[in-house]
Structures are given as C-alpha cells and as structure tokens.
Amino acid sequence: EAGVAQSPRYKIIEKRQSVAFWCNPISGHATLYWYQQILGQGPKLLIQFQNNGVVDDSQLPKDRFSAERLKGVDSTLKIQPAKLEDSAVYLCASSLGRGETQYFGPGTRLLVL
Amino acid sequence: QQQVKQSPQSLIVQKGGIPIINCAYENTAFDYFPWYQQFPGKGPALLIAIRPDVSEKKEGRFTISFNKSAKQFSLHIMDSQPGDSATYFCAASTNGGGSEKLVFGKGTKLTVNP
Numbered sequence: 001e002a003g004v005a006q007s008p009r010y011k012i013i014e015k016r017q018s019v020a021f022w023c024n025p026i027s028g029h030a031t032l033y034w035y036q037q038i039l040g041q042g043p044k045l046l047i048q049f050q051n052n053g054v055v056d057d058s059q060l061p062k063d064r065f066s067a068e069r070l071k072g073v074d075s076t077l078k079i080q081p082a083k084l085e086d087s088a089v090y091l092c093a094s095s096l097g098r099g100e101t102q103y104f105g106p107g108t109r110l111l112v113l
Numbered sequence: 114q115q116q117v118k119q120s121p122q123s124l125i126v127q128k129g130g131i132p133i134i135n136c137a138y139e140n141t142a143f144d145y146f147p148w149y150q151q152f153p154g155k156g157p158a159l160l161i162a163i164r165p166d167v168s169e170k171k172e173g174r175f176t177i178s179f180n181k182s183a184k185q186f187s188l189h190i191m192d193s194q195p196g197d198s199a200t201y202f203c204a205a206s207t208n209g210g211g212s213e214k215l216v217f218g219k220g221t222k223l224t225v226n227p
Contacts, residue, residue: 103159
C-alpha cells in the first residue's frame with residue numbers, strides 16, 4: 001500500500017513570496033491533516049479535513065495560509081505572503097476516518113529567506 | 114501554553130540499554146496517548162499508544178507506562194539497538210479516545226551507540 005505522498009520535498013523562497021504544497025493521501029482515507037513542524041518542536045495541527053469539508057482550522061493563520069481538498073482526495077496548502085517564521089517542515093497525514101491512526105507523509109521542508 | 118511537556122530533550126545510551134522518555138500533561142480531558150518515532154527526512158510514524166484505562170502497554174521492545182493520578186506517561190525501550198536512534202514524540206488527544214486533535218511534545222532525540 002502506497003503511503004502519503006507530498007511534493008515538493010524542499011522549497012526555498014524569499015519572504016513575501018507565495019508557495020504551495022501538495023498532498024496525496026493513502027487511497028480510501030477520508031480524513032486529511034496538515035501539520036507545521038518547526039525545527040526542534042513537535043508537529044502542530046494547522047487544518048483537518050473530513051472528505052472535502054473542514055473539521056478544524058482553529059490554528060491556521062488564515063490571513064496568509066489557505067488549504068483546500070476539492071474532490072475529497074488530494075489537498076493543497078498555500079502560504080501567501082510567506083514570512084521568515086514560516087520556515088518549517090509541513091507534514092500531511094491521513095487516516096481512514098476521524099479518530100483512526102494517522103499516517104504521515106515525508107513532509108515538505110520550507111526555508112523562507 | 115505547552116500542553117504536553119516532554120523530557121529529556123536528548124538522550125544517549127549504549128546498545129542494550131533501556132532509554133526512558135517522560136511526558137507530563139495538564140488537561141485531564143486527554144484520553145489517548147500515542148508515541149511517534151521520526152527518522153531524519155521522514156514523517157512521524159505511530160509506535161505505540163495507550164488509553165487511560167490501563168497502566169501499562171507492551172508491544173515488542175516498547176512499553177508505555179501510564180500514571181493517571183500523576184498525569185504522566187513514559188516510553189521505555191528494552192534492549193535498545195542503534196536502529197532505534199531517532200526522535201521520539203509523545204502526544205495526547207481529547208477526542209473520545211481517538212487520534213484527532215493530537216497535541217505533541219517537543220520531542221526527544223535518542224542516540225543508541227553500538
């Protein structure tokens with residue numbers, strides 16, 4: 001069974017630029033999560049989708065971050081404009097359903113200069 | 114406010130040793146406590162998890178000890194191997210025993226020397 005796929009794996013941008021990350025969850029997984037992992041810290045949930053609906057986006061900085069999961073499968077996370085403090089690894093995870101084990105992708109490492 | 118406090122930040126043991134990683138929490142509504150293992154360049158992977166109705170859970174060389182009254186839980190790795198060298202995260206959630214809304218500790222970098 002293929003795992004959670006993410007791209008790109010690395011991205012370097014300058015502050016005030018925009019960037020987008022893509023996630024393809026495990027086939028059949030209805031729940032999708034985006035986490036931000038700053039160096040030296042644990043992952044922090046940004047947004048959770050159930051199919052194509054948002055379950056929880058309470059920790060998403062909505063003035064600059066946006067995410068969508070239009071067809072209930074793939075998802076994109078966008079940052080516009082980026083700030084220096086957005087430098088982090090962005091992890092996507094998926095689960096069969098709400099409350100089930102979360103499986104993480106390898107992450108996208110973002111560096112904002 | 115950090116809801117799950119993890120210690121130590123780093124740990125070095127010899128092969129065969131028993132590293133112990135500790136976590137403490139404040140929110141008594143937490144009802145699911147997983148441990149994740151993360152290798153460099155990889156995402157976290159679920160290692161073992163416990164719910165507060167049991168005090169201990171073993172899976173292979175990994176054991177979680179849970180102390181509900183002290184609001185603490187710990188991970189023990191028996192007969193540690195160099196391949197166990199990774200960063201370990203404890204986490205907790207409040208969603209009816211499932212893994213939603215996970216709150217992670219800051220992680221412990223474990224090094225097992227041969």
